[in-house]
Amino acid sequence: MSIEVKNISKLYGEQKALNNVSFSIEKGEIVGFLGPNGAGKSTMMKIICGYINASQGEVFVNNFDISTHKIDAQKNIGYLPENNPLYLEMYVREYLHFNASIYKIAKEEVEKIIVKVGLSPEAHKKINQLSKGYRQRVGIAAALLHNPEVLILDEPTTGLDPNQLAEIRSLIKEVGKDKTVLFSTHILQEVEAVCDRVILIHHGEIIADKKLKEFTENKEQVIEVEFDFKIEKQFLDNIPHLKSANNVHDTIWELTFDTSKDMRPAVFDFAHDNGLKTLNLTAKNKNLEKLFRELTA
Ligand code: ADP
Numbered sequence: 001m002s003i004e005v006k007n008i009s010k011l012y013g014e015q016k017a018l019n020n021v022s023f024s025i026e027k028g029e030i031v032g033f034l035g036p037n038g039a040g041k042s043t044m045m046k047i048i049c050g051y052i053n054a055s056q057g058e059v060f061v062n063n064f065d066i067s068t069h070k071i072d073a074q075k076n077i078g079y080l081p082e083n084n085p086l087y088l089e090m091y092v093r094e095y096l097h098f099n100a101s102i103y104k105i106a107k108e109e110v111e112k113i114i115v116k117v118g119l120s121p122e123a124h125k126k127i128n129q130l131s132k133g134y135r136q137r138v139g140i141a142a143a144l145l146h147n148p149e150v151l152i153l154d155e156p157t158t159g160l161d162p163n164q165l166a167e168i169r170s171l172i173k174e175v176g177k178d179k180t181v182l183f184s185t186h187i188l189q190e191v192e193a194v195c196d197r198v199i200l201i202h203h204g205e206i207i208a209d210k211k212l213k214e215f216t217e218n219k220e221q222v223i224e225v226e227f228d229f230k231i232e233k234q235f236l237d238n239i240p241h242l243k244s245a246n247n248v249h250d251t252i253w254e255l256t257f258d259t260s261k262d263m264r265p266a267v268f269d270f271a272h273d274n275g276l277k278t279l280n281l282t283a284k285n286k287n288l289e290k291l292f293r294e295l296t297a
Contacts, residue, residue: 001060002027002150002180003048008057010043010204017043018204021057027149030176032191033184035201036296041184042082044201045154048182049079061150078143078179082154084136088128092119092138095127096145103146110145117141117171133164140171151175153183157190169194188292198288202295208288215288221257224248225267226280239263239270254284 003025010018018040025031033041046052048059050070059066064073087095096110114123117137122130127138136156143151157168172183172194185191191198192212200208220243229251236245236255241263246254257263264281271278 001025002029002062003182004058004060005044005048006058006060008044008047008054008059010040010047010052011055016204018047018054021201021204021206023199023206023209025180025182027180028178029197030173030181030183030195032195032198033182033201034186034188034191034198034292035184036186039186039201040204041186041201042154043204045079045152045182045184049077049152050074051079075146076149078146078148078151080136080139080143080151080153080156082158082184084139084156086127086135086138086142089126091126092123092130095138096141099142100145105145109147113141113144116144116175118167131164133160133167136160136164136168137171140168140175144175149180151179151181151183153181155184155186157185157187188289192288200288200291200295207295208291212288220287221260221263222284223255223257223263223267224252224280224282224284225255225271225278226252227271228277228279231274231276235274236270239266241266251279 001024005021005023008018008021009016021044035041047054048061048066050066050073053067061073062076064076066073090098093110096113097107100107100110114120117140119134119137119141122134127135130138140156153172156172157165160168172181175181183194195212197211198208199206233245233247236242236253239255241257241259243256243258248254255267262283264283267281268278
C-alpha cells in the first residue's frame with residue numbers, strides 16, 4: 001500500500017477539522033480528493049506529508065509510519081502545497097538546483113525533470129516572469145526532484161485558465177503513469193478528467209470512496225443535450241427509455257434514462273429525425289454530481 005490513513009482526527013483548538021478519517025491508496029493509483037472549501041483536504045494532506053501532526057490515528061507512506069519514521073516516509077513523498085509557494089525572485093533552473101542541493105540530488109536530474117514537466121522553454125526565466133501554469137510546473141518539478149513514489153498535490157489547478165488547466169491535467173496524468181498520486185480539488189469535473197477513483201470529504205468526514213465507474217454503473221443515465229431550436233417537452237417522449245426530461249435552459253435539456261445502454265446515439269437520431277441539430281451532447285455522471293451538489297449546496 002502506498003498510502004494508508006487509519007482513523008485520523010485533527011483538532012485545531014476546539015474545532016474538529018478531521019473526524020476519524022480512514023482510506024488507503026494502492027501503488028499506481030491516481031486518486032481525486034474532492035470536497036468543498038474547508039472540508040479538511042489540506043489538513044489531511046499536511047498530515048500525510050508530516051508537516052502537521054494528527055490529534056489521533058496513524059498514517060503510513062510506503063509502510064513508513066509518518067510519526068515515527070518521518071524522514072523515511074518523506075523520502076517517498078513529493079508534495080505540492082496549496083498556493084504553490086515559490087521563491088519568485090529566483091530563476092527556474094536556479095530554484096530547482098537549490099532544491100536539488102537540499103536533497104543532495106545530482107545536477108543532471110534537474111535537467112531531466114525540466115524536460116519531463118515541459119519547462120524547457122521557460123527554464124531560463126525568473127519565476128515571477130512565468131504564467132500561473134508554468135509556475136505550477138515548477139512546483140510539480142520541485143516535488144518530483146527526489147523521484148518519490150507518492151505525489152501529493154494540493155489544489156494543483158486552482159486559478160489556471162482553461163488552456164493551462166488542460167495542460168496541468170495532462171501533466172498529472174502523465175506523471176501519474178509511474179507514481180501514486182493523491183490530488184485535491186473542489187471541482188468535480190477535475191476528478192472526472194484526471195482520475196479513476198474519488199474520495200469525497202465533507203466537514204472532515206469521508207462521504208464516499210469509490211471508483212468513478214461505480215458511480216456510473218447503476219441503471220440510470222443522464223444526458224445533457226443542446227438543440228438548435230426550442231422544443232416542447234412532449235416531443236421528447238418518443239425517445240426510448242426516457243424517464244424524465246428537464247429543461248435546463250432554453251434549448252438545453254437534461255434527459256434521464258432508465259437504462260445503462262449508451263443513449264447518446266438515440267438522442268442524436270431523435271434530433272435528426274425531427275429536423276433538429278444537436279449542438280452539444282454529453283453523458284453526465286449523475287450520481288457523483290448529485291451527491292456533490294447536495295453537499296455543496
Ligand atoms: P480544505 O483544504 O478542504 O479547504 P482545510 O484542511 O484547509 O480544508 O480546513 C479544514 C478546516 O480546518 C477549516 O474549517 C479551516 O478553517 C480549519 N483550519 C485549517 N487550518 C487551520 C489552522 N491552522 N488553525 C485553525 N483552523 C484551521
